[in-house]
Amino acid sequence: MNKKILIVGFGTVGRGFYELFQWKKASGRLPYKDDIEISEIVDAKFGHLRDFSQNQIENLKAGEGLQSSEVVEIIRQSDVDIVCEFTWVDIKNNAEPAFTHMMEALRNGKHVITTNKGPIALRYQELMDFANTRKLRVKFKGTVMAGTPSYNLLGLLPGIKVNKIRGILNGTTNYILTEIENGKSFEESLNLAQAKGYAEADPTMDVDGFDSALKTIIISNVLGWFGKEHTLSEMEIEGIRNLRATPDGSVTKLIVEADESHASVKPTIVKKTDILAKIGGVLNALELETDTLGTIVSIGPGAGKIQTAQAVLTDLGEILA
Numbered sequence: 547m548n549k550k551i552l553i554v555g556f557g558t559v560g561r562g563f564y565e566l567f568q569w570k571k572a573s574g575r576l577p578y579k580d581d582i583e584i585s586e587i588v589d590a591k592f593g594h595l596r597d598f599s600q601n602q603i604e605n606l607k608a609g610e611g612l613q614s615s616e617v618v619e620i621i622r623q624s625d626v627d628i629v630c631e632f633t634w635v636d637i638k639n640n641a642e643p644a645f646t647h648m649m650e651a652l653r654n655g656k657h658v659i660t661t662n663k664g665p666i667a668l669r670y671q672e673l674m675d676f677a678n679t680r681k682l683r684v685k686f687k688g689t690v691m692a693g694t695p696s697y698n699l700l701g702l703l704p705g706i707k708v709n710k711i712r713g714i715l716n717g718t719t720n721y722i723l724t725e726i727e728n729g730k731s732f733e734e735s736l737n738l739a740q741a742k743g744y745a746e747a748d749p750t751m752d753v754d755g756f757d758s759a760l761k762t763i764i765i766s767n768v769l770g771w772f773g774k775e776h777t778l779s780e781m782e783i784e785g786i787r788n789l790r791a792t793p794d795g796s797v798t799k800l801i802v803e804a805d806e807s808h809a810s811v812k813p814t815i816v817k818k819t820d821i822l823a824k825i826g827g828v829l830n831a832l833e834l835e836t837d838t839l840g841t842i843v844s845i846g847p848g849a850g851k852i853q854t855a856q857a858v859l860t861d862l863g864e865i866l867a
């Protein structure tokens with residue numbers, strides 16, 4: 547069957563997904579049973595494209611733009627099967643406009659894939675209840691550790707219980723901390739992280755620890771591992787804004803920890819023998835303390851254009867299975 551995709555949000559992630567999708571499709575590496583194409587793109591800044599050519603994509607420029615209501619109307623009228631929501635994260639505004647985009651897609655019978663942490667961390671139950679009553683899927687692998695396997699490893703481990711998680715879940719701050727260790731300044735390192743497409747549209751989300759916190763909430767609460775809902779207001783959150791140097795010979799990392807009763811993100815001095823001390827640059831790591839296998843660690847890129855797009859191919863595979 548022929549399936550179609552609408553991309554909502556054509557910034558770093560949207561473009562990364564478009565490029566990766568065309569590349570893998572052309573090289574015959576999309577292992578889906580359905581024939582699938584990206585048939586429509588909408589972005590509040592760039593406008594709306596349907597049945598476009600490669601040339602139009604390359605020449606896409608910010609034009610007059612679209613109102614929020616026009617973007618929602620385009621989602622409503624689209625004839626696609628899957629909406630990929632890649633707009634920016636806004637935690638001050640109840641995860642809007644992404645939440646409305648996703649709900650509108652579901653209301654009109656479309657599955658949703660997102661890399662946007664806001665709706666999944668803050669309004670997960672609302673989204674899932676709505677999707678379940680319509681027998682639709684909402685997939686969000688790209689919200690945690692980009693395409694690197696993270697919470698989805700649990701799908702390979704039936705019956706396992708995770709008692710605790712610990713890790714490094716933000717590429718931007720890990721990159722900054724690594725560069726500070728190498729002698730660069732905080733500001734220079736942040737600029738580099740932005741230029742490489744790692745940082746959020748609002749980089750204070752990274753620097754002040756909120757991006758790591760949202761990812762911890764997505765892993766620990768959304769998956770129901772701990773039977774307790776950690777929330778942003780209850781979490782202990784400290785970023786790296788005031789960190790300008792690490793004590794000689796030590797390694798400081800922005801570490802997240804969560805178990806049944808407590809969740810935190812804070813700069814932590816780690817021993818050089820700790821596996822997390824060796825996670826440099828944009829790499830992320832997630833340690834899962836389990837009841838049957840002891841500790842499992844997944845390590846890999848946690849941000850980046852193509853790296854995040856890879857997660858969308860994983861989600862597509864689950865929807866089209």
Ligand code: HSE
Nearest residue numbers: 716717718745746849
């Ligand atoms: N700003 C995020 C990071 C992007 O640096 O990890 C990936 O979620």
